[in-house]
Amino acid sequence: MSKKRILWVGSFYLIAIVISLIWLFPLFIAGTTAFKSMSEVVQDVYWWNLPDNFTFKYFLEAWNQGGMSRYFLNSFIITVPSVIGALFFSALGGFALAKYRFKYNKLILGIFIAGNMIPFQMMMFPVFRISNLIGLYDTYLAVILFHISFQMGFCIFFLRNFIRTIPTDLLDAARVDGSSEFRIFLQIVLPLTKPALAALGILEFTWIWNDYLWGLVLLASDNLRPVTVGLVSLQGEYLSKWNIISAGSLIAAAVPLIVFLLFQRYFIQGLMMGASK
Amino acid sequence: MKRLTSSFVVTLLVISFIMGISLATLGAEKKVVINSYMADPAPKETLKQLVAEFEEANPDYAVTINTYPHEDYKTLIRTWLPSKKASPDIVTWFAGERANTFVDKGLMMPLDDIWGEGKSFEDYFPRAFKSISQFEGETYFLPQSWYWWGFWYRKSVFNELNLEEPITWNQFLDVCKELKENDYTPITIGSKFRWTAAGWFDYLNLRVNGADFHMKLMKGEVSYDSEKVRKVFEHWKELIDKGYFIENHSSYSWQEGAKFLFNKEAGMYLMGQFIQDVVSDEKIKEDLGFFRFPIIDASVPIAEETPTDGYMIPKNAPHPEAAKKFMHFLATRDAQWFFAKKLNRIAANKNIEPENYDPMVQKGLQMINRSDKVTQFYDRDTKPAMADKAMDQFVKFMAKPGQIDQILRSLEAERKKVFE
Amino acid sequence: MNKRKFAPFKFLLIPVILYAIWVIAPIFYTIFLSFTQWDGLTAPTFIGLGNYVDLLNDPTFYTALFNNIKWLFIYVLVPLPLGLVFALFFNRKLPGVKIFKTAIYLPLTLSFVVLSQIWTWIYQPKYGAINVTLKALGLGELTVAWLSNSDIVTYSLIVVGCWPQTAYTMVLFLAGLQNVPTEVMEAAKVDGANKWQRFWKVILPLLKPATIIAVAVTIIQSLRMFAIVNVMTRGGPFRSSEVLANYMYVEGFKNYSMGYASTLAVVLFLIILLFVFIYLYQIFKTEVEY
Structure with missing residues (x-):
């Protein structure tokens, strides 16, 4: 490695570390608060002081008192099918809008994009009524179907733009080989869209996991509700206990973080594929 | 990709399975669903204990409490009330103008037949509570407790x-x-x-x-x-x-x-x-x-x-008879005293002697008794x-x-x- | 050939049905309500354009609109380019770079409730991290009540929003960068293009699909902003940090004016539509036919 290269890499790490530290400052506060006892939090106003002893007591208390295990399971039951459903149907729709020429193509795309722009709080009443009418109120399916539908607006827009960059020659070549259109979608389009699907999957997972409103509007039974609703009741219960609220918040945030870590590799994969050719 | 599709199918199956099970447990005969804004731990726990007591005395009843955060509750109640399918049997609510808002729109059920043979509202509550519980001559609101x-x-x-x-x-x-x-x-x-x-x-x-x-x-x-x-x-x-x-x-x-x-x-x-x-x-x-x-x-x-909290039965309640039975229980001296004592509130039921209360509560009660008029809150x-x-x-x-x-x-x- | 003709409709069938039921129908319902007076409980009464006239004479509407414009400008000027910078900077094959990307991404994993709670603590006037730090540095005069000073509260809230929004755009740009094949970069290097030239001539055009999306969502997010305002200030003090989505929520669900709230929603919807569609029209106009 040349001297210049070492210097360059060194300064990259230095800058990256400084940026990350500044960037994570608010989380640092939440993190240390979760380890501090309340008397430390109240009496010691200096945030840069580390907790006296690192104890996971408050994490445990948040987990047990907040009844988080049940809420966690619910969040998974809601989030996983919602994300898969939204991605799958949006990829189909996005493919149709990106690679086929037909009348009203742009209009349909426009409607999908436009639907995503409504301030969704406004949809509380109608969506509640529709779920009720179909008999889905107070079931997981009500929340899942709504998430899939609403998120499709953004996902179709997103995937359509990425699928457009796939060379049409590739598809035509498969057609010559006699592949059906759906086969082309499964065997050519989906694999080539992987980095985009990974990014979208990460974002969608995070949003749906963090949704609060619809879990509350469409579910009545406490044993069906997602972790965000649990967190808000935790906030209600431990108003003055910042450490427990912090701990609960960090536990809830851990899952989307893990998903990001898992899917991140697809970001690099694209580059590596290019490099190895 | 096949894996993705099959995992999707599997998840859907799992969900329908879970839904099937939860439907199967809905069989209990006399069901009461309470939607409650008592999300703070102390009141939440107290209501739960009251329900347990009621269920013990009436084994053929099953009471479910759905708790919502206070602010969201005030928003969401308006989705349940007009709905025939999603309406709970009992809602927690506030006395006075806020209760009247719903009564006015015909969304609540009168409670005139919950008091028991030959008894009426006044056998349970002081006359002063009439103005915040009765609208157009009928009782709609069951006061639980109030504070100063x-x-x-x-x-x-x-x-x-x-x-x-x-x-x-x-x-x-x-x-x-x-x-x-x-x-x-x-x-x-x-x-x-x-x-x-x-x-x-x-x-x-x-x-x-x-x-x-x-x-x-x-x-x-x-x-x-x-x-x-x-x-x-x-x-x-x-x-x-x-x-x-x-x-x-x-x-x-x-x-x-x-x-x-x-x-x-x-x-x-x-x-x-x-x-x-x-x-x-x-x-x-x-x-x-x-x-x-x-x-x-x-x-x-x-x-x-003296803001007063209590319960109402929505017009669309699916199990009104069972709900009324539970409301009767909530009005009784023992149930009211249990709730008030736990939370240092003042019970609405008039048959509780002031000496029973904590000295601080007695002081609050005296303060109110010596006053000429009471209001709810802005x-x-x-x-x-x-x-x-x-x-x-x-x-x-x-x-x-x-x-x-x-x-x-x-x-x-x-x-x-x-x-x- | 016939098969190919029908394929897009088969693919679009389920998405369109789902979208029509859960999204489009509620939007039409909202538009209908905007011409009525409705308390959310009894039957709505038709009042024509009454709500729209009220809107024009409502000072809070203008406050909220102006604040939304502040959100929009700062969102376009800060998180959008910053996300691109982070994506370019961290998109390298060096050990440990994943950790940095994860660090930048972290704020997005927090739910808005949690995010708002953390920043409420940081902004707390007496013991909050910012004011404590300022005092410790001897800059006591610079301490401000970040959330109760009506002149700066909106900016305090926008800072909170920029934090996860930057992570959001970074992910979009990172995904877009995977479309930039390494050969292209190498070829450009061989051709002797310098860094700037490579950025403007090679990378940016290839980032186009990601950029289109990033700009559109930045506009949508800034104008639709609700959660941070609702949790941290509820539009206060005295409506100075109000935004349209929160104002709509308060009117509809706290004040029982669903008709007026629907009007606010429709107007907000139209404003977003205007911004996003003018932008997309410009882009799609130049799209090559395929």
Whole structure:
């Protein structure tokens, strides 16, 4: 490695570390608060002081008192099918809008994009009524179907733009080989869209996991509700206990973080594929 | 890709399985569903215990409680009430104008047949509760408990400075002055969610103009842009101008405001009895005392705020008979006493002897008994749209006390818009 | 050939049905309500354009609109380019770079409730991290009540929003960068293009699909902003930090004016539509036919 290269890499790490530290400052506060006892939090106003002893007591208390295990399971039951459903149907729709020429193509795309722009709080009443009418109120399916539908607006827009960059020659070549259109979608389009699907999957997972409103509007039974609703009741219960609220918040945030870590590799994969050719 | 599709199918199967199981458990014969806003741990637990007691005495009944965070509850109740399928059997709610809003729209069920043979509302509750529970001659609201408001302070601080509980406005001003001179902020408040400021307006108006005028104002019958209302703000301004309120109070929730009282930075807090719910330290709890909002004009009959909470049955309740049975249970002396005792509230049931209560509760009860009139609270006595706009003006006034004229004009404009 | 003709309709069938039921129908319902007076409980009464006239005379509407414009400008000027910078900077094959990307991404994993709670603590006027730090540095005069000073509260809230929004745009740009094949970069290097030239001539055009999306969502997010305002200030003090989505929520669900709230929603919807569609029209106009 040349001297210049070492210097360059060194300064990259230095800058990256400084940026990350500044960037994570608010989380640092939440993190240390979760380890501090309340008397430390109240009496010691200096945030840069580390907790006296690192104890996971408050994490445990948040987990047990907040009844988080049940809420966690619910969040998974809601989030996983919602994300898969939204991605799958949006990829189909996005493919149709990106690679086929037909009348009203742009209009349909426009409607999908436009639907995503409504301030969704406004949809509380109608969506509640529709779920009720179909008999889905107070079931997981009500929340899942709504998430899939609403998120499709953004996902179709997103995937359509990425699928457009796939060379049409590739598809035509498969057609010559006699592949059906759906086969082309499964065997050519989906694999080539992987980095985009990974990014979208990460974002969608995070949003749906963090949704609060619809879990509350469409579910009545406490044993069906997602972790965000649990967190808000935790906030209600431990108003003055910042450490427990912090701990609960960090536990809830851990899952989307893990998903990001898992899917991140697809970001690099694209580059590596290019490099190895 | 095949894996993705098959995992999707599997998830759907799992979901339908779970749904199937949950449907199977819905078989219990006499079901009651309560939607409740009691999300704080103490009241939540108390209601749960009451339900357990009821189920033990009536084994063929199954009562489910769905708890919602307080603020969201107030929003969501309007989705359930008109719905035939999603309506609960019982809702927790507030007495007075807020209850009347729903009754008025025909969304609630009368409770006239829950009292038992030959008995009526008055066998359970004092006459005074009729006005907040009965609308157009029929009972719709079942009162559970109520609480009082007052100035809360630390006994140890008052002892240290040799202060006495003030009775008149001038004595109150002296206490503020004394506190300020000794480096305490005389009055704390957390006005982020605004209603704490409405408490101030209510009490000043009750003391300056009396309850009759106050209720007229709440019902939109008299103007805000008047000398009478101006006088209310002028009293308030005196305290603000002297710097008696804590700084930056609109950054704090009411609980954060209370912290300044608990850690002795501030001297007094105008607040409901439920301030006791948020004290975690027993020593501080014992050190808390309260006194009546001081008298400003001795010729004005004393009135107090007594917000009352309770239950209603929606018109669309799927199991009204079972719900009524449970409501009857909630009205009984034992159930009411159980709830009140646990939470230091005052039960609505009249058959509980005052001596049973904790000394502090007795003091609150006496304070109310000696008063001439009671009101609920600003946002429970007036229309919601008026309350929303007015509370903004109250907070604005506390930040910009010089703008009384503009504020009175905006309040009056809003009253006209809402009531005319 | 026939098969190919029908394929897009088969693919679009389920998405369109789901979208029509759960999204489009509620939007039409909202538009219908905007011409009515409705308390959310009894039957709505038709009042024509009454709500729209009220809107024009409502000072809070203008405050909220102006604040939304502040959100929009700052969102376009800060998180959008910053996300691109982070994506370019961290898109390298060096050990440990994943950790940095994860660090930048972290704020987005927090739910808005949690995010708002953390920043409420940081902004707390007496013990909050910012004011404590300022005092410790001897800059006590600079301490401000970040959330109760009506002149700066909106900016305090926008800072909170920029934090996860930057992470959001970074992910979009990172995904877009995977479309930039390494050969292209190498070829450009061989051709002797310098860094800037490579950025403007090679990378940016290839980032186009990601950029289109990033700009569109930045506009949508800034104008639709609700959660941070609702949790941290509820539009206060005295409506100074109000935004349209929160104002709509308060009017509809707290003040029982669903008709007026629907009007606010429709107007907000149209404003977003205007911004996003003018932008997309410009882009799609130049799209090559395929």
